[in-house]
Amino acid sequence: MIKLDTSLKVYIETYGCQMNVSDSEVVASILKDAGYVTVHSYGQADLILINTCAIRDNAEQKIRNRLDVFRQEKKKRPQLLIGIIGCMAERLKEKLLEEVKSLDLVAGPDAYRDLPNLLRTAGSGQQAMNVLLSMEETYADISPVRLDKNKVSSFVSIMRGCNNMCAYCIVPYTRGGERSRDAGTILREVQELSDMGYKEVTLLGQNVDSYDWNGVSFAQLLSRVAEINPLLRVRFSTSHPKDMSEEVLHAMARYDNICKSIHLPVQSGSSAVLQRMKREYTREWYLDKIASIRRILPEATLSTDLIAGFCGETEEEHQETLSLMKEVRYDLAFMFKYSERPKTYASRHYKDDIPEEVKGRRLQEIIDLQSIISAEVKKQDLGKTVEVLAEGFSKRSREELFGRTSQNRVVVFPREQYHAGDYVRVLVTGSTPATLLGKVVR
Numbered sequence: 486m487i488k489l490d491t492s493l494k495v496y497i498e499t500y501g502c503q504m505n506v507s508d509s510e511v512v513a514s515i516l517k518d519a520g521y522v523t524v525h526s527y528g529q530a531d532l533i534l535i536n537t538c539a540i541r542d543n544a545e546q547k548i549r550n551r552l553d554v555f556r557q558e559k560k561k562r563p564q565l566l567i568g569i570i571g572c573m574a575e576r577l578k579e580k581l582l583e584e585v586k587s588l589d590l591v592a593g594p595d596a597y598r599d600l601p602n603l604l605r606t607a608g609s610g611q612q613a614m615n616v617l618l619s620m621e622e623t624y625a626d627i628s629p630v631r632l633d634k635n636k637v638s639s640f641v642s643i644m645r646g647c648n649n650m651c652a653y654c655i656v657p658y659t660r661g662g663e664r665s666r667d668a669g670t671i672l673r674e675v676q677e678l679s680d681m682g683y684k685e686v687t688l689l690g691q692n693v694d695s696y697d698w699n700g701v702s703f704a705q706l707l708s709r710v711a712e713i714n715p716l717l718r719v720r721f722s723t724s725h726p727k728d729m730s731e732e733v734l735h736a737m738a739r740y741d742n743i744c745k746s747i748h749l750p751v752q753s754g755s756s757a758v759l760q761r762m763k764r765e766y767t768r769e770w771y772l773d774k775i776a777s778i779r780r781i782l783p784e785a786t787l788s789t790d791l792i793a794g795f796c797g798e799t800e801e802e803h804q805e806t807l808s809l810m811k812e813v814r815y816d817l818a819f820m821f822k823y824s825e826r827p828k829t830y831a832s833r834h835y836k837d838d839i840p841e842e843v844k845g846r847r848l849q850e851i852i853d854l855q856s857i858i859s860a861e862v863k864k865q866d867l868g869k870t871v872e873v874l875a876e877g878f879s880k881r882s883r884e885e886l887f888g889r890t891s892q893n894r895v896v897v898f899p900r901e902q903y904h905a906g907d908y909v910r911v912l913v914t915g916s917t918p919a920t921l922l923g924k925v926v927r
């Protein structure tokens with residue numbers, strides 16, 4: 486029989502932040518127009534792309550190990566093309582091609598439109614690279630191919646790059662300067678997702694609060710997105726505390742479908758460390774911001790990012806992080822050991838002087854405290870009826886569903902007649918450190 490399916494197959498593996506997940510969908514769309522279909526395992530792929538992260542050294546190590554696996558596959562199938570895209574591609578540029586001879590392609594976050602071109606070069610047996618950053622590229626007109634099989638929740642990118650110069654952070658170097666995406670294309674994309682039956686969108690940017698497109702602010706954009714469909718939940722990430730305005734908080738209060746959870750990375754509880762990190766706020770200023778959130782949005786939950794063992798961090802400064810955590814009582818925290826990144830302000834001006842075992846011990850103290858706080862704050866929901874957007878089967882059983890409350894708390898409950906994408910009222914009857922347990926109420 487003649488094989489009719491002549492499409493080339495691409496397998497995209499994504500590392501790092503939500504922005505990378507969203508970028509992989511843009512890449513899939515560009516490649517679809519170039520004749521590629523997306524597949525979910527690399528064994529049958531003609532092209533493997535690794536969309537990479539450079540935020541910490543261990544993220545890059547993980548990717549290198551994975552690359553070794555794909556290189557073995559290429560030994561078996563020499564026609565296979567392998568490309569590295571995203572932040573690690575941007576950071577290492579031609580060094581990657583020199584170091585890994587079997588690598589065919591390197592493309593930075595602003596070069597995805599050039600992929601079909603690069604693939605032609607790679608296909609002819611030459612290594613291909615484009616790592617140019619752009620001040621304009623937002624991929625505004627590209628309709629992402631949704632790669633996630635869960636058809637409940639989707640990311641929508643609203644801006645790219647970052648103009649902050651946090652001393653530890655590689656992102657401004659790998660993703661370039663900040664630019665906002667055309668508001669019209671954002672609203673259209675959200676409308677399409679809503680029409681397709683999606684129940685939740687997360688607006689993404691490195692620093693969403695500084696969104697500005699022809700005078701449209703983030704608060705205005707958020708409100709217009711919320712008005713598209715009152716049954717479509719709206720989340721956003723990430724906010725820099727220095728830019729989060731009261732207008733955004735008021736917009737959140739005004740619309741029921743804007744979820745009441747805020748990710749507000751603090752990084753450290755010590756004003757001196759924050760100053761060295763160039764975060765442009767103090768502990769007191771941050772706590773004032775938390776107080777405004779509590780005043781305007783009393784039901785909102787908070788999450789954060791924390792770095793242990795930044796340059797010169799004293800034991801007292803570390804204690805200040807722990808005390809800030811006790812004061813704010815975050816629902817959730819992403820906690821990291823400081824990892825020096827070449828080119829950043831910190832790597833040029835400070836010494837990475839906290840010994841590895843001290844970093845490790847401090848991180849562990851932060852993790853231990855957070856797990857106590859996470860478990861405690863969840864108990865606030867015991868006995869309450871919450872509205873849960875079901876997302877899929879629970880990890881444990883197909884007789885149970887899991888979903889999230891507006892506050893971003895995960896709830897597990899009996900499936901009954903419900904499906905992913907349904908809003909379900911659940912009475913919270915118990916909790917584990919990570920999830921709430923409940924039963925359906927009608």
Ligand code: 5AD
Pocket residue numbers: 540541653654655750752790791792821822823824825826
């Ligand atoms: N080392 C450790 N953590 C880092 N982050 C960013 N840069 C570094 C680094 N060099 C963390 C910050 C940021 C999150 C995305 O990653 O907490 O908010």
Ligand code: SF4
Pocket residue numbers: 647648649650651654655656657691692725
């Ligand atoms: Fe890094 Fe700061 Fe930009 Fe966040 S806001 S990505 S921490 S530079």
